[in-house]
Amino acid sequence: MKIVNVTHGSFYALGAYAGASLTGAWLARGYPPALSYAVLLVAALGITLVFAPLIERGILRFMYAKDEAVILLITYALFLVLEDVIKLIWGVNPYFIAEPYALLGSFQVAGMAYPTYNLILIALAVIFGGGLAWLLNSTRVGKLLRAVIHDPEVSRAMGVNVGRYYLVTFTIGSLLAALAGSFTAPTVSVVPGLGVEIIVLSFAVVVIGGLGSLPGAALGAVIVGLVRSFSVHYLPSVELFVIYFVMAAVLAVRPRGLFSLEEPRKI
Amino acid sequence: MKRDRTPLFIALVFLFVISFGFLLPQWAMFIVTIAIARGLVALGLMLLLRAGLVSFGQALYYCLGAYAAGALGRFFGLSDIYVQMLAGGALAAGFAFVLGFLLARYRGIFFGLLSLALSMILYGLLVKNEALGSTDGFNILPSALFGTRPEAGWVRYAVMASAAVVALLAALLVHRYLNTPLGRLAPAIKDNEIRVEYMGASARRAVHVKYVIAAALAGIGGALAATTVGHIDPEMAYWTTSGEFIFITILAGTGSVVAPFLGAMIFGIIHTVAFDISPNTWQMSLGISLLLLIVFLPEGLWSLFSRLRWR
Numbered sequence: 001m002k003i004v005n006v007t008h009g010s011f012y013a014l015g016a017y018a019g020a021s022l023t024g025a026w027l028a029r030g031y032p033p034a035l036s037y038a039v040l041l042v043a044a045l046g047i048t049l050v051f052a053p054l055i056e057r058g059i060l061r062f063m064y065a066k067d068e069a070v071i072l073l074i075t076y077a078l079f080l081v082l083e084d085v086i087k088l089i090w091g092v093n094p095y096f097i098a099e100p101y102a103l104l105g106s107f108q109v110a111g112m113a114y115p116t117y118n119l120i121l122i123a124l125a126v127i128f129g130g131g132l133a134w135l136l137n138s139t140r141v142g143k144l145l146r147a148v149i150h151d152p153e154v155s156r157a158m159g160v161n162v163g164r165y166y167l168v169t170f171t172i173g174s175l176l177a178a179l180a181g182s183f184t185a186p187t188v189s190v191v192p193g194l195g196v197e198i199i200v201l202s203f204a205v206v207v208i209g210g211l212g213s214l215p216g217a218a219l220g221a222v223i224v225g226l227v228r229s230f231s232v233h234y235l236p237s238v239e240l241f242v243i244y245f246v247m248a249a250v251l252a253v254r255p256r257g258l259f260s261l262e263e264p265r266k267i
Numbered sequence: 268m269k270r271d272r273t274p275l276f277i278a279l280v281f282l283f284v285i286s287f288g289f290l291l292p293q294w295a296m297f298i299v300t301i302a303i304a305r306g307l308v309a310l311g312l313m314l315l316l317r318a319g320l321v322s323f324g325q326a327l328y329y330c331l332g333a334y335a336a337g338a339l340g341r342f343f344g345l346s347d348i349y350v351q352m353l354a355g356g357a358l359a360a361g362f363a364f365v366l367g368f369l370l371a372r373y374r375g376i377f378f379g380l381l382s383l384a385l386s387m388i389l390y391g392l393l394v395k396n397e398a399l400g401s402t403d404g405f406n407i408l409p410s411a412l413f414g415t416r417p418e419a420g421w422v423r424y425a426v427m428a429s430a431a432v433v434a435l436l437a438a439l440l441v442h443r444y445l446n447t448p449l450g451r452l453a454p455a456i457k458d459n460e461i462r463v464e465y466m467g468a469s470a471r472r473a474v475h476v477k478y479v480i481a482a483a484l485a486g487i488g489g490a491l492a493a494t495t496v497g498h499i500d501p502e503m504a505y506w507t508t509s510g511e512f513i514f515i516t517i518l519a520g521t522g523s524v525v526a527p528f529l530g531a532m533i534f535g536i537i538h539t540v541a542f543d544i545s546p547n548t549w550q551m552s553l554g555i556s557l558l559l560l561i562v563f564l565p566e567g568l569w570s571l572f573s574r575l576r577w578r
Binding site for chain 2: 066067068074077079080084085088241242244245247251252255
């Protein structure tokens with residue numbers, strides 16, 4: 001959508017909080033823990049359907065005409081607001097829900113124990129990544145969506161309801177962030193400031209991959225993950241900044257990211 | 268042509284701060300000094316913003332300046348305010364000169380994100396650096412002035428007055444720079460870079476120069492903040508710090524060199540008041556005021572003044 005969206009970090013945090021508190025309530029009532037995965041899913045879906053349309057319809061849709069950098073600032077402002085909304089709703093104490101994580105136990109590969117929960121995360125990532133690629137490239141809705149992003153005015157002239165497409169896109173994007181948050185919640189303690197850390201990391205991922213490119217984002221995520229793991233293993237002191245170092249290096253060689261699209265310039 | 272009254276105005280504000288500043292209570296002096304430090308950073312950001320560039324990593328130079336000032340005290344026992352500010356500005360400008368070769372090639376969102384990445388690299392380095400206090404940072408020696416230590420009650424005033432002197436010089440110099448050919452190139456670069464190149468000017472060089480000036484100002488601001496607060500930590504390089512500076516710059520607008528200082532002062536007041544009323548939701552007040560500003564006053568607070576003048 002040509003929006004660099006800082007609010008994305010808030011949706012990650014919102015998803016994590018919603019997942020943690022809803023699953024916590026679910027387990028406290030003594031319902032079967034095996035269904036807690038469905039609860040995580042529902043939590044993410046619910047929280048997104050409350051906040052995403054509100055933000056898109058209420059604020060963002062009036063801003064699309066503005067400069068990219070200004071939109072970045074607007075989402076930054078929204079991010080600040082949402083950070084405090086989260087604190088108001090859930091307080092500042094950490095939330096723990098380890099059950100969905102501990103329930104599955106772990107398995108052995110070559111003498112090393114891996115938590116089975118991570119397999120679920122991987123499966124989810126593949127399902128949603130693949131689903132998104134299919135949606136964008138092979139369905140009528142996806143193709144229309146790309147047309148809308150490419151040129152909203154012509155799309156509107158062709159009879160496409162541009163506003164609705166913006167709303168749907170923003171909601172789906174936010175949903176993905178919330179899902180990521182809610183399914184990460186069992187592996188971490190959910191504390192304020194969750195969104196701050198994740199958002200700059202995801203920027204690094206998409207910038208390495210190339211803004212607006214799905215394969216780019218996937219490759220960027222793999223690069224970031226691997227680089228981080230290797231640095232933790234071999235050179236722990238550089239772990240915090242090695243990702244940004246990679247990002248700077250990629251941008252120095254390919255100024256618009258690895259999978260960037262050609263863009264015409266105004267003369 | 269209308270006579271340029273800005274230098275006169277700047278001088279008057281300066282004299283006012285110097286001559287009546289000592290009447291302020293200590294906490295107010297602190298707020299004014301920090302506002303001047305932030306105003307210096309915002310002044311640099313304003314230069315870049317005029318060329319259409321939003322740096323989401325100005326905290327890099329702010330933090331460099333602060334650590335330069337801190338290191339002087341820690342390793343050489345120097346704590347003279349002017350030496351600290353000089354060192355902060357020089358270190359930041361040096362780094363910006365080198366990094367500028369890379370950054371001056373980027374525009375729009377990529378400029379912002381790349382500068383963000385650079386500031387996060389510094390943050391990561393500082394957090395892991397035990398010699399510089401890791402995440403806790405370290406304390407800074409009490410400020411000195413020309414080799415003497417002002418009496419306890421006068422330290423804040425001395426720092427504030429020195430800050431005002433530097434701000435005066437910076438504002439006047441930047442004001443002059445804005446009227447040089449290189450300075451006037453900024454809005455042109457924002458509008459249409461290719462036409463700038465056709466005219467025979469180098470947009471890249473102009474951006475590079477602006478970037479170095481902005482960094483030097485941020486470095487001075489950082490050193491000033493360090494000596495005022497008396498403590499520095501890596502949080503100064505975190506991206507949320509950069510966000511605050513951008514907030515100030517947008518708040519102020521790009522209309523005049525006075526605007527960033529005014530913006531910083533108002534930011535300080537909003538910050539203090541909001542924090543006082545509800546410590547857990549001051550971010551929300553900041554966010555909402557930023558949104559309202561972008562919607563209703565896209566040219567910043569300064570546009571209120573210039574609109575009045577046109578009528």
